[in-house]
Amino acid sequence: MSTPTSFTFQQIGVVHSCYRQKFGIPRQPGLIEAANGRIELLAPFNRMDVLDGLEGFSHIWVHFIFHQCMQENWKAKIRPPRLGGKTKVGVFASRATHRPNPLGLSVVKLGAIYQEEGRVYIDIIGADLLDQTPVVDIKPYLPYADALPDAKGGFAPLPVEVKPVRFTPQAEQQCHSYLKHTGRDLQSLASQVIGQDPRPSYLWGTTGRIHGNQLWDANVKWVAYDEYFEVTEIELGES
Ligand code: SAM
Secondary structure (H helix, E strand, C coil): CCCCCCCCCCCCEEEEECECCCCCCCCCCCCCCCCEEEEEECCCCCCHHHHCCHHHCCEEEEEEECHHHCCCCCCCEECCHHHCCCCCEEHHHCCCCCCCCCEEEEEEEEEEEEEECCEEEEEEECCCCCCCCEEEEEEECCHHHHCCCCCCCCCCCCCCCCCCEEECHHHHHHHHHHHHHHCCCHHHHHHHHHHCCCCCHHHCCCCCCEEEEEECCEEEEEEECCCCEEEEEEEECCC
């Protein structure tokens, strides 16, 4: 019998995340602690027994599908944002979203595991995942095997530098009111997302332009200055 060369996976879950658009999602997990989300297990995997024992781990690997890139083709060489969009590397030397198989892999902090209204959820912290991302597998993170402190980081040895984010009094007030009504700390999330400078590399170094990040159901408007970014206004509703 010959070995199969193409495979079909079943979706086991779906991500519910604060990120409603790709713009602003960090390039890797663990960079934004305020990014709370959850994975909902889907039938026939929506049962608590498949998660027995997982509560003893602090982190999990989430295998997922880059579902919003599936209509676009992959390329053999890509320009990682980390290299300023100028230098190309091979697709398999990168964590690019456009790949021959649209598979993503993120390690995230594990929160509560629970049932709510008959549905099974896993809270996750610090994910780099778009809302509605299909999940195809979950595995515990094993520190003894997965943590490699001496590993080399190639062209991405360290996280990007984070810039300070200020809020106008109006934007700060809007964040307080959002927290009061939803329980969501939009101010911390927006600070961490914008502080990483999510702009495409050709805009790095430019100032004065207004940008918007959709976080939960809030559109966070901000302006870039040389030394800092400033959040000017929060518009409620999906953009
Ligand atoms: N940690 C994962 C990995 O290494 O496979 C993802 C890395 S990838 C560079 C991270 C980017 O994927 C995010 O900045 C976001 O724009 C994009 N992304 C996240 N979820 C996605 C989805 N469901 N479909 C398409 N793009 C997605």
